[in-house]
Amino acid sequence: MLTLTQLVPRGLAPFDLTLEDGACLTVSGPSGAGKTVILRAIADLDANTGEARAGSLIRSQISAPVWRKNVAYVPADTGWWADHVDSHMPEGDPGPLLDALDLDRACLSWPVAQLSTGERQRLALVRALLAEPDVLLLDEPTSALDIDATKTVERLITDYMSRGATVVIVTHDDEQAQRLGDQHLRVDGGKVEILSREAGQ
Template identity: 50%
Template sequence: MLTIRELKTPLIGPLDLALQAGEAVAISGPSGAGKSLFLRAIADLDESAGHVALDGTKRESIPAPEWRRKVAYVPAESGWWADRVQDHFTETADLSSLLHQVGLADALAWEVSRLSTGERQRLALVRALQTAPQVLLLDEPTSALDPPSVDLVETLLKHQLAANRALLIVTHDPGQPERLGARRLVMDKGQLKAGAGQGAPA
């Protein structure tokens, strides 16, 4: 599905990774290792060199807005540019199920100013899912959540995997890869290596 070969920026790489439909890959590593930069490079938010393709189609052949719909990136801290939550969503009619799954069924009517950091994280995930992406790039999506909210988000992510979406997640939660059934990788000094008990990056 998502193929990455010789991807590099001034601070990371070259990096290779193959991510299949319905597969989760979890990346851990020390702060400053390049994990977030890797996600941003895949999302085409930072300049990079190398080969990135989705279902065999090179990224440069896909218009940037379409690429970002198909390969959705959720940063650790998402931007909020309007006063009301509902103004950050393009298709509010079909969001009720997703909002319910993350425990925020009524959130569209709220003011952004009243949102906690954890609520913003959960809503950012829903915002990414509204475009029905094939791949989710998630940068520490549960870092600000309490255990019950982590359970809600991880259940939602498992549903996405069951729907054949692929998941690439940066996490500092040591138990999260196992809970998501994810392949483990470690990034250090801009390079990827297999996590404990895992094979080398594909």
């Protein structure tokens, strides 16, 4: 469960939000409106005001690294800090996740420089999921993927939600928003508007 109270991301109006376990919020709006800014604010990566809770965790009362381990933000541009893929994986067995995303298990020993953008995007999701966060903040997780790969990623996300995780996903794709979202957030001109699924239709 994710609860935001009077969250003020940089340059945006304050807003409240409650998202139940297993629920998904999709975020849309024109380019530059502040979709990424919202995710970064929830992850506490940019200075922001307001309170956020994930389950029993209260953001202001725990350290930022502990918060981010539970509220994992996966940025649109994936970052790599070592030469090979496996150096980026936290503890755990990435095998099942790689299978679910149609990635070759051998890719763990590949140099990062050899990966395609789509492979990087999926591997960034794998390394975030491996830590089993309660809340997942995804910034356009399928932007570099074809239809089939998009389907597998969506399936993995829904699967993860069915195990009780809460997901916030930025997407440009209205159909994807309809497929995944229980609630819908639209940001435009500094204003944040939250609609339930029914109201959004």
